[in-house]
Each structure stands twice: as C-alpha cells, then as structure tokens.
Amino acid sequence: MISTFHGLETMRRALSTQQAALYTTGHNIANANTPGYSRQRVNFTQTEAFPNPAFNKPGIPGQLGTGVKAGEIQRIRDSFLDLQFRGENAKLGYWSTKYAALERMEDVMNELDNGNAKVINQFWQALEDVSANPEDAGARAVLQQRGVAVAEAFNHTYESIETIQRDYRDQIGVENSRVNSVLNQINEINKQIASVEVHGLLPNDLYDKRDLLVDELSQFMNIEVERVPSGGNAKEMAEGRYTIHLLDNNGQRLNDIVLLDGSTFEYNEISVTDADGGQLDGPVTEILIGGTAIAFEDFNSNGSLKAMIEAYGYMEGGEVKGIYNEMMQNLDTMISVFVEEFNNVHSSGWSLSEIEAGEKANGGAGYNFFEFADPHGGGVQGSAKYLKVSEAILSSTDNIAAAREVLDENGDPTAYAGDGSNALNLANVKGTQLNYGGQTASLDSFYQGVIGRMAVGVSEASNMTNNFQSLANSINERRQAVSSVSLDEELANMIQFQHAYNAAARNMTAVDEMLDTIINGMGRVGR
Amino acid sequence: MRVTQSMISTSTLRHLNTSMSQLKMYQDQLSTGKKITRPSQDPVVAMNGMRYRTQLVEVQQFKRNLGEAYNWMDSADSALNDTTSALQRIRELTVQASNDTYEEGQRGNIAEEVRQLKEHLESLANTKSNNKYIFNGTNTTNKPVDLENDTFSTNTHDVELELLKGVKVPVNVSPQNVFSQQMFNDIQQLENMLMNEDTTAEELSAMLDTVDGHINNAINERAALGARVNRVEMMDQRLQDQKVLATRIMSDNEDADLAEVITQLLTQENVHRAALSSSSRIIQPSLLDFLR
Numbered sequence A: 001m002i003s004t005f006h007g008l009e010t011m012r013r014a015l016s017t018q019q020a021a022l023y024t025t026g027h028n029i030a031n032a033n034t035p036g037y038s039r040q041r042v043n044f045t046q047t048e049a050f051p052n053p054a055f056n057k058p059g060i061p062g063q064l065g066t067g068v069k070a071g072e073i074q075r076i077r078d079s080f081l082d083l084q085f086r087g088e089n090a091k092l093g094y095w096s097t098k099y100a101a102l103e104r105m106e107d108v109m110n111e112l113d114n115g116n117a118k119v120i121n122q123f124w125q126a127l128e129d130v131s132a133n134p135e136d137a138g139a140r141a142v143l144q145q146r147g148v149a150v151a152e153a154f155n156h157t158y159e160s161i162e163t164i165q166r167d168y169r170d171q172i173g174v175e176n177s178r179v180n181s182v183l184n185q186i187n188e189i190n191k192q193i194a195s196v197e198v199h200g201l202l203p204n205d206l207y208d209k210r211d212l213l214v215d216e217l218s219q220f221m222n223i224e225v226e227r228v229p230s231g232g233n234a235k236e237m238a239e240g241r242y243t244i245h246l247l248d249n250n251g252q253r254l255n256d257i258v259l260l261d262g263s264t265f266e267y268n269e270i271s272v273t274d275a276d277g278g279q280l281d282g283p284v285t286e287i288l289i290g291g292t293a294i295a296f297e298d299f300n301s302n303g304s305l306k307a308m309i310e311a312y313g314y315m316e317g318g319e320v321k322g323i324y325n326e327m328m329q330n331l332d333t334m335i336s337v338f339v340e341e342f343n344n345v346h347s348s349g350w351s352l353s354e355i356e357a358g359e360k361a362n363g364g365a366g367y368n369f370f371e372f373a374d375p376h377g378g379g380v381q382g383s384a385k386y387l388k389v390s391e392a393i394l395s396s397t398d399n400i401a402a403a404r405e406v407l408d409e410n411g412d413p414t415a416y417a418g419d420g421s422n423a424l425n426l427a428n429v430k431g432t433q434l435n436y437g438g439q440t441a442s443l444d445s446f447y448q449g450v451i452g453r454m455a456v457g458v459s460e461a462s463n464m465t466n467n468f469q470s471l472a473n474s475i476n477e478r479r480q481a482v483s484s485v486s487l488d489e490e491l492a493n494m495i496q497f498q499h500a501y502n503a504a505a506r507n508m509t510a511v512d513e514m515l516d517t518i519i520n521g522m523g524r525v526g527r
Numbered sequence B: 001m002r003v004t005q006s007m008i009s010t011s012t013l014r015h016l017n018t019s020m021s022q023l024k025m026y027q028d029q030l031s032t033g034k035k036i037t038r039p040s041q042d043p044v045v046a047m048n049g050m051r052y053r054t055q056l057v058e059v060q061q062f063k064r065n066l067g068e069a070y071n072w073m074d075s076a077d078s079a080l081n082d083t084t085s086a087l088q089r090i091r092e093l094t095v096q097a098s099n100d101t102y103e104e105g106q107r108g109n110i111a112e113e114v115r116q117l118k119e120h121l122e123s124l125a126n127t128k129s130n131n132k133y134i135f136n137g138t139n140t141t142n143k144p145v146d147l148e149n150d151t152f153s154t155n156t157h158d159v160e161l162e163l164l165k166g167v168k169v170p171v172n173v174s175p176q177n178v179f180s181q182q183m184f185n186d187i188q189q190l191e192n193m194l195m196n197e198d199t200t201a202e203e204l205s206a207m208l209d210t211v212d213g214h215i216n217n218a219i220n221e222r223a224a225l226g227a228r229v230n231r232v233e234m235m236d237q238r239l240q241d242q243k244v245l246a247t248r249i250m251s252d253n254e255d256a257d258l259a260e261v262i263t264q265l266l267t268q269e270n271v272h273r274a275a276l277s278s279s280s281r282i283i284q285p286s287l288l289d290f291l292r
Helices: A006-030 A079-108 A116-132 A137-197 A204-220 A304-312 A323-348 A352-357 A391-395 A421-429 A443-483 A487-521 B005-032 B043-097 B104-125 B181-195 B201-254 B258-283
Strands: A040-046 A068-075 A223-228 A241-247 A253-261 A270-274 A284-289 A292-295 A314-316 A319-321 A370-372 A387-389 A434-436 A439-441 B160-164 B167-170
Touching: A006 A040, A006 A068, A006 A487, A068 A204, A079 A137, A079 A204, A079 A223, A079 A304, A079 A323, A079 A443, A116 A137, A116 A421, A116 A443, A116 B043, A116 B160, A137 A204, A137 A241, A137 A253, A137 A270, A137 A304, A137 A323, A137 A387, A137 A391, A204 A223, A204 A241, A204 A304, A253 A292, A270 A304, A304 A314, A304 A323, A319 A323, A323 A370, A323 A421, A323 A434, A323 A443, A421 B160, A439 A443, A443 B005, A443 B043, B005 B258, B043 B104, B043 B160, B043 B181, B043 B201, B104 B181, B160 B201, B167 B201, B181 B201
Parallel strands: A284 A314
Antiparallel strands: A040 A068, A223 A241, A241 A253, A270 A284, A284 A292, A314 A319, A370 A387, A434 A439, B160 B167
16 A cells, blocks of 8 residues: 555655755865866666565555665776876876976076076187287286186086086985875875775765876876775775785886775885985985885886986986986086196296296196186086186286297297287187097087077977877866766756756645545535 | 857857967068078978078178288388389489499488388388288287397298188288398498599499389389288288178078068958957857747
C-alpha cells in the first residue's frame, strides 16, 4: 500500500536535492576566479522505486518512483591532463629559469654598441696614436688611461657576473625552502584528505588545493604522482593520498626516490650542498633528499632547481661548471693570454725613461704594461677580475715602451724616442693569433666567439621557453575547458534548478491540497 | 570545446601581452635605428656587428695616422724646397765670386752671405714639425745637426706609420742623404776659400760641381718624397673607399629598415587595437546581462 504522505516525501527530497544543486552552483560562481578550482557537480540519482520486488509487495500496478537524491558532489577534472601539464611544466621551469639566468648575463655583456669590444678598440686606437707620436706625452697619457679603462671594464664585467652568481646562490636557498614548504603543505593536505575520505566523503576543495600545490612542485623538478587509497569507508571516486616520486628527464623514476610518501605521511626534505656541506658557498656537488645523497651530475630531473644550480655552478668530473663560471673562465683565459703576450712585447721595447737612462729597467727585463692585483695567484683564474695597469706605467707615462730595440754604431742595444714601432707591435697583439685555452684565435675573434656563443645560448633558451610556455598554455587551456567555471553555464543551471525547486514546491502544494481534501473534507457527508 | 570566461580572459591577456611585446620590439627598433637591442635577438648580426665596428674603427684610425703622415711629408717637402733654394743661392754666389773682378771686400761680403746660408741650412736640417725633429730618423727629440759642436745625425732608422692594415710606410727623409756632414763641410770649405784672398777664380769654379752635387741630392730626395706622397695619397683614396664600404656593411648588418619597421608597427598597432576592442566586447557580457 502506498503511504498517504508519499507525495510529500518525494517532493521534500526533490526540494532538498535541488537546493543542494543550487548551493553548489553558488559555490561554483563564488570560486569562478579561484586559482586551481575545479567546477563541482551534484550527481543526481533516483531513489529506490516502490515497491521492492518481494512476495509481500502491495498489489499496485507497477513500481512507483520515489524521487531524487544528491548522490555525491564531484569535481570535474581530467587527471590525464594534469599528468601532461606537470611534465611540460617541469621543462618550462627548467628553460625559463635558464633563460632568466642567461638574460641577466646578456644584460652585463650587451656588446651591441658599448661594451668591452669598444673599450678594446679605443685602447688599440691609443696604441696607434702613440706609434704615430711616440714622443708625445699627451698620446702616452691617453694610452695609459685607455689601459686603465680596459682593466676596469673587465674588472667590472667579471664582478657583475660574480654578483649575479651570488644572487643565484641565495636564490637556490629560497628555492630549496620553497620546495620543502610545498612538500610539507602537500603532506598536511594528504593527512586531512585521508581523514575525510574514510568517512565516505569527497573533499573536493582539498583535492583542488593539493593539485595546485603539486602543479607548483612540478615546476621545480620532474615528478610522478601515485595514488594510495585511504581505505575505510572511502568512496570509489575518492582520490586517496598522493605519493610523489622523483622522475628523471626520460620520465623514469630517479633512483626510486620518494619525495613524499602518502602511506606513511612522511616527506623527505631536500637540501642542496657543496663539497664542504653546511652553508652553500662553493659549486654544488650533491643534493640530499631525506637521507639519500645524489651527485648533481646524476640529478637529471628537469625543472627550475636544476636550471638554477646549472647557472650558479656545480662540480662535474672534478671540474667547476656552470653558466657564470664558464663565462668567467672565458674572460680569465682571454685576459691572461692577451696580457702575457702584451707584456712580452711591451717589456721587449724601450720606454722614454729607459732611453734616457741608456739601459733597460729592472736589470734588462723592462716594464710590464699590465699586472694583476693581489690576491691573484698568478694562474689563469681571476685574471679578468684582478687585471690592472702596472704601477710602473701608472707612475709615469715615460715608462711606456713605444720604441723598438736597435743597435747603435758601436753595436750596443739602444732605442730612440721617435720610434713608435714597438707601440705598433703592441697594437698588433690584438690581432695576433694566440692560443686561447686550446683555441687559436685573435683577441677580437675569441671575444666575438664568446659573445656569439652566449647570444646563441640565450636565443635557444628563449625559444625553448616560448615553446614549452605555449605547450603548457595549451594543455592548461584544455584543462580549463574541462574544469573551469563558466558563468553562463552556472546561470543556466541556476535557472534550471530554481525552476525545478519551484515546481517541486508547487507539486507539494498540490499534494497538500489533496491531503486537505482527505483530512478535512472526507467523512462529512451532509454536514 | 567548452569555453569559459576565465579561459577567454587568460588567453586575451596572453595575446595582448604578445602583441605588446611586438609593439615594444618595433618601438625599440625605431628609437634606436637598429635591428636588435640584445645580442640574443640575432647572434649573427651581433657578432658581425662587433667585427664590422672594429673594422670601421681601424679605418678611422688609419685615416688619423694618414693625417700624421701628411704632416711629416709636407713639412719635409717645404724644408727641402727651402734647402734647394738656399743651395742654389750658394751656387749663384759661387758663380759671382769666381769672377776675378771681384775684389776682396766683395768676396768678404759673399763669404758672409754663405755663412748665413750655412746657418740657414743648419736650421732647415733642424726643422721641427709637431715638436719633433723631422730630419733625424727615429731620434726625433735631439737636433740632427749642431755645427757649433760639430755633431751630425747618425740615426739611420726610418719613422714608419701604419697606414693600412699591416702596411707600414716610412714618412721621414733620411738625414744622411741631404743634410750630410759632407755638405756642411763643403760649404765651410767654400766659405774659407772666399775668405782667403789667394783663392783663384778657377778654384772657386771647381766648387760649383760640389755644390751642384748637393743640389742634386736635395732634388732627388724631394722627388723620392714626392713619389711617397703619391703613394700615401693613393692609400688615402683607398681608405676613403674602405670607410664608405665598412660603414655601409655595418649599416646593412645592423640598421633597421625604417620604412619596413614603420609599416610593421602600423600593422601591429591595428592588430592590437582590434584585439583590445574585441576583448572589451567579449569579456563584459554574460548570460546574466540578458536574464529578466
């Protein structure tokens, strides 16, 4: 037998279900602009029909519907797109960080109009002027100052790069603690999700928060997410806890390292260290993840962390590598080879003061034009940083050796003030083919090569950044197509649910009137 | 595909940003006149630019050295001209004096004039240009000729200037060829002969050959100098051409084609305006605007 109040109960369910749908619509509209939010949907399901097919079923014509219920509230998201996005995001993180690092170096070494090449050219011009007017104190003074300008230009370039390198060292520290903080937050959300899911609920907003954090983590390094069911009374569509693995560039798990373990609620802190451990001040040697140390050469996981360390400097096969270190090495090689040859030519010539004295200074060794300030050890390293014009030249321009040694009528070595041929030889050192760190080139062409390689590197990084940016954008767009809130759609839904709600209320009124007839109008025949 | 408001605003923003950076690039090109403002925009242009600028600087420097060479040669030329005149005057005086009718007082006057001319020649030998002694080889800070102390230039080294890449040209006149000790000795001897009343006209006539020899030396040296000036002038011409060429190559390499850039800028500006106005229409309305 059907209950008297069947209609009322059916409509009550309809009212509360439509209401839940309306509230969810409201939630969607409210979060239309929340980053990482996925739209939610109430899954409507019919409640069980009456009667149950059993022997004691009432003799009514058929099964009568009992209305609707809100099955569950589900977020709309495609986890396959998440997977794709995170893979591209790691590459984007790598290239965009690398691009930023190279771009800062390009700022320092923007050789388009003003730059070290121009200073070298001016120095060369001053040498030519001295060769034309070797006895002129004015030309010599210009040469001295142009020499100072060359030294200062290279000191400045070198120190600017060092400053950027130091900034990157601090940046690595910041990045490092951001990774750890993100891991910590994911871990906390994992715990909350686990405690909600076991009660058969779906913590959609926590899922969104966690996925947003995983997206953030994916820009630092390549990762893989594995789901661990929460157990208990968890629903089938519950997402469970996340276990996060570290991946290498090829998408394989790197040394089976687990960044965050969802089953034990533990995460491994990351720390970037150099050879002596402690505060980072030397090139990076290894990365500690939890208790495991990975040598940086083996840490081939794309992402901004790797790019940042590559910019800052690291050890590979016992050698110091890195974008900035390599540029500084180039400058050092260039300066040390050039200065050695320049000083050789300079000290072989005769200066005005030596002509005056009739013999070469320093027991015949002559003067050096350039020297290196302390604490330069005499090797190649730091040559560009500590380059300076020698004290002898700074103290008197008469010590500039513009003249070549010739023999006088008695066969003794001498030189003449009007001879500028050694200055000309000095000017030609710039174009002399020398061995710059295993590469035979002139100063000009070596430096052009250095700048050219840098420019190609920046341009490559810029292209790669753009490529991965547009890939990530298009994947993100597809993700948005699935998950983001459309206000039109929500408004349409709102109207739909509102009408259904109104109709249910009207239906309830109809049932009410029907009951009124039964309760108040029946059995009063004739009264 | 499902499209939502947030997708439209994100992509609109992204495209507007791309458009803005294009506008910025054209603006940079217009305001600097260069194709690129960073080496990475075109590494080849940047590298070639460095090379071409160096080349241009070299050409400019050689032009400057050329000015210096002209300075040397022009000074030497005018000094040699004066030298030739002085020697010719000595010859005239010798011819006059070899006339036997000249009496002792008149010869004395001639001797005095020859002495003056000798000193004039000394000062010509000690010509300074740009504060250098130009007839003393590379020993430009010392006098080549000092009659009082009887010292003469011994420096045989040429002053050379680089006037083209790797081409060195001697710009001085060797002192031994013109202002030789022999010349001053011969003039001294002539003066002595004039002072001596026993000197016969024949003996004086015999000196003419000697004087002629020195005149020829000066003229020959001047001719050689003239030939070198010609060579330098040809180099000057060549440097002019090289400068034009180097400037043009540099400009072709890195200067922006303004007409093209302006056209592109205008096109881009139109695109940008269209994007802005369409965005303003698309982003605003939603279903909300049309309900009730």
